[in-house]
Amino acid sequence: MRDPYDILGVARSADPAEIKRAYRRLAKKLHPDANKDDPKAQDRFAELNSAHEILSDPDKRGKFDRGEIDAEGKPKGFEGFPGGGFGRGGFQRGPGGGETIFESFSYGPEGARRSGHGPHDAGGFDDVLSDILGGLGGGRGRARGRAETPRGNDIDITVPVPLETVVEGGPVKVRLPNGRVVEVKIPARVAEGHRMRMKGQGEPSAFGGTPGDAYLVVAYAPHRVFRIEGTDLRADVALPLAQAVLGGKLRVPTLGGEVELSVPAWTDSGRTFRLRGKGLPKAEGGEGDLLATVRIALPEERDAELEALMRKHAGA
Structure with a gap:
């Protein structure tokens, strides 16, 4: 995924108001309903929402600027299982040449942390995996080998609403990130920027957890008279x-x-x-x-x- 700042077309010094204005402008331009003949419209709109999610959240933006997460919001530094070992260190050999120590990584406010498990305190592979998943999800699992699986990211979906519907209320069609189109009832007398939560309709979890939530953000659609x-x-x-x-x-x-x-x-x-x-x-x-x-x-x-x-x- 491209740099979120490039996607929104803002400088790295942009304040929240600039980011919000850039997102609203591009959301109206790139919304799939306005580009029905473009097969890549959905992907571009999803990319825009992901970029806005990172830059509109002070915590995520800070982590991205410091290089702690990538453009998709995923922590950096997790390198899988190269060479049959684990992380950068893999297995370490003891004095007898046996594989006696697990070296694992977890993520916290200070970034990646390395921890070792000797022959008497090693909890096995499940404990190591628990450390990784627990760190990514904001904490360790409550039981050995049962880390709390991280949920998917929440997303904002800007919904252009006709001005008559803004005043009177009524249904509007919304295209979700998975391509499904649903009908949502907008309440009467709703102001621009009003957010409506759709539980479980956000991004899927990369680790098999529950999806995030989608927040529909009301935007005023252009009008032929006003x-x-x-x-x-x-x-x-x-x-x-x-x-x-x-x-x-x-x-x-x-x-x-x-x-x-x-x-x-x-x-x-x-x-x-x-x-x-x-x-x-x-x-x-x-x-x-x-x-x-x-x-x-x-x-x-x-x-x-x-x-x-x-x-x-x-x-x-």
């Missing part, structure tokens, strides 16, 4: 020329349906009206506003009387 500015919405609204001059009631779209806006006489094109509480839900409660900018629009068909009036006005 532009998003935090919890506020912006929209351009066509204003007939007659209403711009004489004033009147103008129908304005909102996420909850159209509402009437009173437009005063002699309203210039480009004037913005604030409709309070017609924006997006706020995490702390309440809603943002809708900022409606009117744009004067001519009639769809040519109007001879209007043209004559304009000529008269121009010659006045």
